[in-house]
Amino acid sequence: MDQPQVLPNQVPDADAGTQNNNAAWTPPTDNALATPQFNWEEAPQEEDDATKMKKDANFVAVSGYEQVAFDDVAVAPPQYEPPPTDQRPEEKFESTGSIDESTVRSAIIDYRSQHCCYGSKPANEMEFKTITPSSAFHYHLETFSESRSTKRVFVPFYGGNVDGPQMGAAPLPWQLPCQPDNLFMDHTKTLEVPHTSEIKSCYNCYARGFIRCQRCAGKGKVTCPNCRGNGTKRAHHNGQMVEQCCGVCKGTGRANCDICKGYACVACSVCNGYKLLRHFIKLFITYKCHKTDYVHEDTGLPNHLIKSVNGKLLFDQSGIQVWPVATFPVAEVNTNSARIVDEHRTARPTERIVQQRHNLRAIPVSEVEYSWKTTVSKFWVYGFENAVYCPDYPQSCCWGCTII
Structure with a gap:
């Protein structure tokens, strides 16, 4: 059966399928491009990361993990029953x-x-x-001793199977088997909690795959580094110093941004240009x-x-x-x-x-x-x-x- 197509501003329907071939945004390859690819003046006003993350907090409920958010949540261990007194070793x-x-x-x-x-x-x-x-x-x-805590994390979604709640009930934190690497040595291990994955639009780029270039503030152009914005540059000609048109900016005083190459935008650093994020619950095991x-x-x-x-x-x-x-x-x-x-x-x-x-x-x-x-x-x-x-x-x- 064909898998549903995922549009830039959509997330896959978990009930419709568990696999998606996600493509990353890449800048145009037309070197003759003279204008920025995206008009940032018409884009919605950008929000800070905290506001964006709050909008992303509406997840499918996972039994046993209802309180888990983007901060660590400690999980109390099961009770340990001490051995009977008649098993006390000889001293x-x-x-x-x-x-x-x-x-x-x-x-x-x-x-x-x-x-x-x-x-x-x-x-x-x-x-x-x-x-x-x-x-x-x-x-x-x-x-x-061992302590366990959980929190939601995310990684770019490159496509592939999605192990979400539709695949079964997620095991509780202390049900996941884990053994320390060495006894009596401090260290931390991490595990992904099965059946907790969920695909959501990238909060940082609004599922566009690109963000505003910070170097040029989304304009695609910066002050020409060759003429420092003058449009001309002094040079020797026939034994004299003369003003010549800058060969880099062609006299405009502005040159393509060296970061975005004039496109005014770069691949999103959060989703790596893939527009989607795979959220899941991560278990932190601290020894x-x-x-x-x-x-x-x-x-x-x-x-x-x-x-x-x-x-x-x-x-x-x-x-x-x-x-x-x-x-x-x-x-x-x-x-x-x-x-x-x-x-x-x-x-x-x-x-x-x-x-x-x-x-x-x-x-x-x-x-x-x-x-x-x-x-x-x-x-x-x-x-x-x-x-x-x-x-x-x-x-x-x-x-x-x-x-x-």
């Missing part, structure tokens, strides 16, 4: 170690060597009065990894230093939704794990949890009380790297330093 925690005096001495000497203004004698001569080993605990929870951690540390060592060093992994679990740590010997760790897990489950109602993982690390910390001459103070050795925090090093100066 097993590894033990931690300690540090000896020779390691402490080596650590403070290395620390001194990294600071050119610190004297070497304290590091070599200080007396360690007490070395108190302990463990800091670093709990870390990651929640990899995001949310991270929260907690440090439990009883000495004077700043908590943020614990996060930057290596320690011993005591506990590591993953699942769609993890259970908070509940049986660790340090009660504060259990309490804060429960708090953080609950926050991740309730803080983002528009997101669905895809996967969670959490771990607990023990970072060795040794608080060292020392004396050197008349100085009595403390420093800390922490992490498997034996990093040192010594805010009151006893001999600090700028001897030997040169500021460039």
Whole structure:
């Protein structure tokens, strides 16, 4: 059966057929054209994009997408049922170690060597009065979540099949299958919602396929770049400077616009000259990894230093939704794990949890009380790297330093 012909100011009837061979507007090929192709003074007054888009908002209703417009509309995910309590996994925690005096001495000497203004004698001569080993605990929870939003978008309609509502019911946003490219990495994917396409006239060019040339304001002519509008140009002739008729504009001072070639119009940038747009509903799927951690540390060592060093992994679990740590010997760790897990489950109602993982690390910390001459103070050795925090090093100066 022949497909219906689509005129410039018509849109195809979805019930009449699902295919259309759409042709793009192209400028005339007659190089001798002396007048603009279109009289823009007789064209209707142009409207801003917002007004044009509002006129295009009368779409065929799509069940489940009635509120979708040209702005993002977040879609709440389905409810997730947590597993029964009898499926709670067993918690097993590894033990931690300690540090000896020779390691402490080596650590403070290395620390001194990294600071050119610190004297070497304290590091070599200080007396360690007490070395108190302990463990800091670093709990870390990651929640990899998915959110979905929809909005109407459009592309030029080049012809072909139109998958509109007449082809069937559109699946709801959370019914469309989609898998993340990588777990625990932020990224966004997009899908076209099936059976939501609709063909409409281009709002930007009123289905003409062309728009007014901005370079010449729709007049087809601009000031001649060769004579700068004078119509003549000075040139040498028989040893003298004379005024000659401009060879580009033939003395008129006006030349064909270099953008529209004198046609006063160019192909519409929205529909690419095809006069029609295919509107459809687009699904935006955003994957995001949310991270929260907690440090439990009883000495004077700043908590943020614990996060930057290596320690011993005591506990590591993953699942769609993890259970908070509940049986660790340090009660504060259990309490804060429960708090953080609950926050991740309730803080983002528009997101669905895809996967969670959490771990607990023990970072060795040794608080060292020392004396050197008349100085009595403390420093800390922490992490498997034996990093040192010594805010009151006893001999600090700028001897030997040169500021460039």
